[in-house]
Amino acid sequence: MVNVPAEKAVKTVDFPRFGLCSYSDADIFVFPWGLPGFEHLRSFIIVQLESQDRVVWLQSLEDV
Numbered sequence: 001m002v003n004v005p006a007e008k009a010v011k012t013v014d015f016p017r018f019g020l021c022s023y024s025d026a027d028i029f030v031f032p033w034g035l036p037g038f039e040h041l042r043s044f045i046i047v048q049l050e051s052q053d054r055v056v057w058l059q060s061l062e063d064v
Contacts, residue, residue: 013064018047018057028061 012022029044043061 013061015059015064018059021047
């Protein structure tokens, strides 16, 4: 078994809107005070769909 650093370990989450998405700790954007209108949410990842190559989505990891 190979030890993978935590920031490189791949995690998978199933979002209702985007389906299965994989990310590592290095992909997480943390907003310590949240975002306007979403102050209770702090951790986000960027999701880009193949069908929408010019659009990126900011998806909360806490509101799954």
